[in-house]
Amino acid sequence: MQTKPFMARWLSGCAMAALALGLAASAHAQKRGGTLVMLVQPEPPTLASYASTAAPIGQVTAKIFDGLAEYDFNLKPVPSLAESWTIAPDGKTITFKLRRDVKFHDGKPFTSADVRFSVLEVLAKVHPRGPGTFREVKAIDTPDPHTAIFRLENPAPYLMMALSGYESPMLPQHVYGAGDIKAHPNANRPVGTGPFKFVDWQKGQFVRLDRNPDYWKKDRPYLDRIVARFVSDSATRTASIERGEAQSAGMAAIYYSDVRRLEKLPAIEVTTRGYEMSSPVVELIFNTKVKPFDDVRVRQAVSHAIDRQWIIDNVWFGFGKPATGPINSNYAASGIYTNAVKRYQVPNGVEIANRLLDEAGYKRGANGVRFEIVHDITPYGEEWRRLGEYVQQALDKVGIKATLRYEDVPAWLRRVYTAYDFQLSSNWLQNLADPVIGVHRAFHSKSIRAGTVFVNASRWSDPKADELMDRASLENDPAKRAALYHELQKIVVEAAPNVWTHELLFSTVHARRVKNIATSPLGVFSSYDQVWLDN
Amino acid sequence: MSLTAQRTRYVLRRLMQAVPVVLAIVVINFLLLQLAEGDAADVLAGEAGSATPEYMAALRTKFGLDQPIFLQLLAYVRNVALLDLGHSFRHDTAVATLIAGRLGPTLLLMLSAMAIAILVGTLLGVLAATGLNTWRDNLIAVLALLAYATPLFWIGLMMIVVFSIHAGWFPVSGMENVAAFHTGWTRVADIARHLVLPAITLSLFYLALYARLMRASMLEQSGMDYVTTARAKGLTETRITSRHVVRNALLPVVTMAGVQIGNLVGGSVVVESVFGWPGLGLLAFDSLFARDLNLLMGIFLLSACLVVAVNLVIDIVYALLDPRIEVR
Numbered sequence: 001m002q003t004k005p006f007m008a009r010w011l012s013g014c015a016m017a018a019l020a021l022g023l024a025a026s027a028h029a030q031k032r033g034g035t036l037v038m039l040v041q042p043e044p045p046t047l048a049s050y051a052s053t054a055a056p057i058g059q060v061t062a063k064i065f066d067g068l069a070e071y072d073f074n075l076k077p078v079p080s081l082a083e084s085w086t087i088a089p090d091g092k093t094i095t096f097k098l099r100r101d102v103k104f105h106d107g108k109p110f111t112s113a114d115v116r117f118s119v120l121e122v123l124a125k126v127h128p129r130g131p132g133t134f135r136e137v138k139a140i141d142t143p144d145p146h147t148a149i150f151r152l153e154n155p156a157p158y159l160m161m162a163l164s165g166y167e168s169p170m171l172p173q174h175v176y177g178a179g180d181i182k183a184h185p186n187a188n189r190p191v192g193t194g195p196f197k198f199v200d201w202q203k204g205q206f207v208r209l210d211r212n213p214d215y216w217k218k219d220r221p222y223l224d225r226i227v228a229r230f231v232s233d234s235a236t237r238t239a240s241i242e243r244g245e246a247q248s249a250g251m252a253a254i255y256y257s258d259v260r261r262l263e264k265l266p267a268i269e270v271t272t273r274g275y276e277m278s279s280p281v282v283e284l285i286f287n288t289k290v291k292p293f294d295d296v297r298v299r300q301a302v303s304h305a306i307d308r309q310w311i312i313d314n315v316w317f318g319f320g321k322p323a324t325g326p327i328n329s330n331y332a333a334s335g336i337y338t339n340a341v342k343r344y345q346v347p348n349g350v351e352i353a354n355r356l357l358d359e360a361g362y363k364r365g366a367n368g369v370r371f372e373i374v375h376d377i378t379p380y381g382e383e384w385r386r387l388g389e390y391v392q393q394a395l396d397k398v399g400i401k402a403t404l405r406y407e408d409v410p411a412w413l414r415r416v417y418t419a420y421d422f423q424l425s426s427n428w429l430q431n432l433a434d435p436v437i438g439v440h441r442a443f444h445s446k447s448i449r450a451g452t453v454f455v456n457a458s459r460w461s462d463p464k465a466d467e468l469m470d471r472a473s474l475e476n477d478p479a480k481r482a483a484l485y486h487e488l489q490k491i492v493v494e495a496a497p498n499v500w501t502h503e504l505l506f507s508t509v510h511a512r513r514v515k516n517i518a519t520s521p522l523g524v525f526s527s528y529d530q531v532w533l534d535n
Numbered sequence: 536m537s538l539t540a541q542r543t544r545y546v547l548r549r550l551m552q553a554v555p556v557v558l559a560i561v562v563i564n565f566l567l568l569q570l571a572e573g574d575a576a577d578v579l580a581g582e583a584g585s586a587t588p589e590y591m592a593a594l595r596t597k598f599g600l601d602q603p604i605f606l607q608l609l610a611y612v613r614n615v616a617l618l619d620l621g622h623s624f625r626h627d628t629a630v631a632t633l634i635a636g637r638l639g640p641t642l643l644l645m646l647s648a649m650a651i652a653i654l655v656g657t658l659l660g661v662l663a664a665t666g667l668n669t670w671r672d673n674l675i676a677v678l679a680l681l682a683y684a685t686p687l688f689w690i691g692l693m694m695i696v697v698f699s700i701h702a703g704w705f706p707v708s709g710m711e712n713v714a715a716f717h718t719g720w721t722r723v724a725d726i727a728r729h730l731v732l733p734a735i736t737l738s739l740f741y742l743a744l745y746a747r748l749m750r751a752s753m754l755e756q757s758g759m760d761y762v763t764t765a766r767a768k769g770l771t772e773t774r775i776t777s778r779h780v781v782r783n784a785l786l787p788v789v790t791m792a793g794v795q796i797g798n799l800v801g802g803s804v805v806v807e808s809v810f811g812w813p814g815l816g817l818l819a820f821d822s823l824f825a826r827d828l829n830l831l832m833g834i835f836l837l838s839a840c841l842v843v844a845v846n847l848v849i850d851i852v853y854a855l856l857d858p859r860i861e862v863r
Contacts, residue, residue: 035714037713037714042821043821045579045582045625045626045627045825046625046626046627048627052579052582054579054582055582056582126590126593127590128580128587128590129587131587131589131590132587182593182597183597183624183627184627187627188626188627188628202636202813203626203633203636203637203813203818204636204637204640204813204814204817204818205709205710205711205713205811205813206709206713208713208716225714227713227714229709229713229811230811231708231709231811232807232808232811232817232821233688233708233808233809233810233811235692235695235809236692236695236707236708236808236809236810236811239692239695239696239699239700239707239708240707240708240811242700243699243700243703243707245706245707245708245709245714407572408573408824409573409578409581409824410571410572410573410574410575410577410578410581410824410825410826411571411572411573412573413573413577413578413580413581414572414573414574414577415572417577418577449588451588451591452580452587452588452591453577453580453581453591454580454581
């Protein structure tokens with residue numbers, strides 16, 4: 001009778017030893033120390049990631065702030081500041097159990113009061129997406145310092161996808177609670193619980209972050225310091241990476257053609273991993289309220305006339321994947337994505353386009369032109385200009401004469417999202433962590449809001465699509481939710497308020513000696529607590 | 536009246552005259568910038584990638600963009616009169632702080648470049664003029680033409696490729712080594728090393744200009760009567776050149792440099808951008824595209840004040856170089 005427990009003890013002892021050995025081995029492989037210089041483009045305006053989701057801000061602050069959860073490559077939440085959570089069967093109560101060993105950079109402990117403050121007082125009020133993400137949260141109960149209970153009006157399945165330190169940073173109430181959160185003195189001197197502490201920001205040059213020795217993950221982070229450098233010239237950024245003055249650059253900091261050149265160098269590595277939670281889709285946007293694009297046949301014709309693979313190969317140097325609709329295929333993992341929709345990328349696309357335009361009553365004139373339009377180019381840089389030029393040529397083949405117009409960012413935003421004074425433009429839609437946050441805004445009738453950027457600028461809407469989106473926002477059952485999105489994709493793709501050209505693949509270019517740089521679907525927007533430098 | 540008193544009165548009068556000029560500049564800047572489509576809230580929300588209508592409205596209220604333009608202008612002029620340049624909402628920092636942080640690096644780069652341009656430029660001009668139509672003159676003319684005609688950004692990038700990437704003598708960009716964080720004299724040496732390439736790149740254009748200007752001016756002066764007189768007095772050619780001709784020939788160069796120093800304080804967007812130098816030019820450039828109007832107007836105002844000040848200094852320098860010119 002003694003044998004069994006003994007054996008069990010013995011076996012578990014062996015397992016422990018093996019585990020300890022394994023840990024020791026991996027700890028040995030990862031070297032402590034060193035400074036990582038990362039290029040961030042452009043320089044962030046502030047470091048208030050609770051009030052702006054601008055990409056450069058997030059790349060810096062994700063090292064300073066933790067969230068309640070992190071995410072794995074299956075886009076499933078995994079514990080971070082919250083060590084566990086339970087969602088009530090009706091989906092209206094979420095109970096987070098918080099870690100007890102977490103301290104802010106100023107030494108004060110992290111508690112459930114900070115969670116309530118961050119979510120209700122800050123994110124739900126001043127965050128660009130927060131009011132949407134936390135719209136169902138009516139109260140947060142804090143029965144003890146390590147329990148936070150979210151009380152929801154309706155189920156909000158997308159909420160669990162928006163808890164990273166990048167999307168929903170946890171702030172110390174004793175710092176950000178005093179004074180006006182919209183113009184806070186700590187907007188540029190962030191205090192969080194993350195692996196790196198803010199030290200200094202020399203505007204126009206760099207932000208310096210030093211290792212947090214009291215980080216709650218034992219023995220992390222591996223780096224002593226991270227310096228985010230800002231260099232506005234793209235050729236100089238490439239040269240800095242080439243010479244090793246900077247060791248990493250994410251998003252589109254290195255121009256695509258340069259990435260293709262740098263990746264051939266022995267000391268440099270390129271990865272497209274780490275952008276799975278941003279999931280961008282490049283699109284052409286029609287103004288569906290004005291002629292000629294008020295006619296669905298004309299929109300479909302344009303969609304047929306565009307060669308998606310050509311754009312990827314020639315404009316984006318291969319960094320892309322043809323898109324089938326507004327939802328990125330990264331969502332295949334959660335079953336939300338489907339490609340069973342109307343296909344526009346077909347071999348006889350130009351032929352179909354010509355037929356559709358004839359049917360719509362836009363016959364070719366004597367000079368072969370059906371009608372003329374102005375195409376507003378997205379002012380985000382070289383590749384967007386090339387895209388505009390390609391669209392001009394592709395439309396020419398089906399008898400549409402497009403004139404290109406180029407303005408700077410504020411003027412273009414005003415034209416497309418406020419004045420609606422355009423016929424055809426382009427942009428990219430980040431699907432983000434969940435379609436409720438990233439996709440609904442482009443097609444819901446409630447998202448036709450003049451003066452608000454990156455919402456429904458095509459002004460297309462449909463009662464059936466609205467209803468599907470509303471139901472998907474509340475549906476907790478993953479299979480049913482996926483079915484709703486499949487139907488939505490069919491409707492939207494058929495109506496073609498946009499032409500979805502391709503899923504953009506961003507890349508992170510880094511020195512080969514920088515290890516573990518893409519260990520999360522948030523990539524450059526993750527905390528870098530596992531990044532280490534080899535000699 | 537003594538010369539000093541006369542000069543003081545002159546400076547005071549010029550300063551008084553500058554007040555309405557600066558005020559006019561403030562108002563015109565403000566009105567011109569209103570012509571730009573889109574506002575700071577559009578840009579901030581645009582960068583955020585998404586925003587709710589409530590967020591946009593809150594931003595506009597916070598920035599004061601919901602006020603009528605006339606009231607915005609009045610508030611701005613009043614603040615400037617009280618020496619308050621306002622707040623940059625984009626950076627969430629006082630405009631004065633932002634500008635002060637960039638002024639040092641800008642002046643360091645600009646003054647180094649100007650010093651190189653004036654010293655080397657005039658020297659080359661003198662060498663060319665004294666060796667008129669020899670190989671020396673021709674070589675300098677060709678080099679000046681090349682430096683004058685080549686775009687700055689290309690020179691900058693070529694400097695990086697040759698001296699940083701291939702030779703490894705100088706760093707690619709930035710003002711100091713951000714991985715090391717040097718202090719004391721090591722830091723000074725580090726900054727000096729970072730300064731070399733951008734300062735040379737920026738100076739080349741002006742250097743070429745001054746070399747040609749100096750050459751022409753030297754040739755003009757050497758035909759003057761006083762030079763003949765000096766020669767008749769039995770002075771050596773070296774002494775005539777150094778003592779008489781160069782001094783007089785410098786006047787046009789000083790005039791030109793004066794005008795250009797005023798421009799230079801605004802920074803050089805191209806050189807700052809290529810070498811990642813944290814100067815005012817780039818700050819102004821970025822704030823234009825971000826519609827950060829308070830910051831932009833602050834930089835414009837500073838530049839305007841400096842142009843006024845530099846012009847005054849140049850007028851006094853004239854009097855020192857050529858005592859026949861009097862200030863009154």
